[in-house]
Amino acid sequence: MAEDVIDPDYAGIIRNTLIEDLSKILYTYSNDGQILKELIQNAEDAGADKIAILYDERQSRPNDQCSKQESPYSKYFAGPALVVCNNEEFSEADWQGIRRIDYPMIISGKQMMILDPYLDETRCYIPLELSKLKLYRGMNGCYKTLFQVFNFGQHVLDAGYFKGTIFRFPLRQKETQLSDFVYNREQINNLLRVFKEEASITLLFLKSLEEVSLYECMDS
Numbered sequence: 001m002a003e004d005v006i007d008p009d010y011a012g013i014i015r016n017t018l019i020e021d022l023s024k025i026l027y028t029y030s031n032d033g034q035i036l037k038e039l040i041q042n043a044e045d046a047g048a049d050k051i052a053i054l055y056d057e058r059q060s061r062p063n064d065q066c067s068k069q070e071s072p073y074s075k076y077f078a079g080p081a082l083v084v085c086n087n088e089e090f091s092e093a094d095w096q097g098i099r100r101i102d103y104p105m106i107i108s109g110k111q112m113m114i115l116d117p118y119l120d121e122t123r124c125y126i127p128l129e130l131s132k133l134k135l136y137r138g139m140n141g142c143y144k145t146l147f148q149v150f151n152f153g154q155h156v157l158d159a160g161y162f163k164g165t166i167f168r169f170p171l172r173q174k175e176t177q178l179s180d181f182v183y184n185r186e187q188i189n190n191l192l193r194v195f196k197e198e199a200s201i202t203l204l205f206l207k208s209l210e211e212v213s214l215y216e217c218m219d220s
Helices: 018-028 034-046 064-068 092-100 130-135 142-146 154-159 185-204
Strands: 050-056 081-086 105-109 111-115 125-129 162-170 211-217
Touching: 034 050, 034 081, 034 162, 034 185, 050 185, 111 130, 125 130, 130 154, 185 211
Parallel strands: 050 211
Antiparallel strands: 050 081, 081 162, 105 111, 105 162, 111 125
């Protein structure tokens, strides 16, 4: 008599959480300007001919209405940040691919996307339409802290469109689950100094990119 056929006992695997994955990515970045080099390459791959990098030191404060109602969006726009802008837009493939990368906020074309690794993995990527930004529940003008940064303003929201791509990286002010590395002015200055020393050489090897600009916006 033939033996009964049986199936194996299937079991799942233990996956890293999003925070664990991003922590590993951040750990691999040295503090010698590597992330800026990658953004330069991103702009080159997109066909941009200009890229601008801004150290925004301002302790951005959302407007009173945003703060009073404890908007869930206010934390994404607050505090000092490194802001990078190039003059090409994201393609649809870029938007799909960015869901696997650790950019906290991106504005390009008709969209804004926010990454919050502390939310559930099914809800951690937040896509927003620029034309409807003021309509999202809890937004309450929080986005106004971005006004006048690389020509982003009310006219962009009215048109529902931004020509180019903005990356906004909030600078860590205290230790978190992602990393215990905290940025201060000295570290940012060192990051930009190293980048400036290498920028002219970097441009020699690029075909599209012709101009790199550095800016600083003081809290005062």
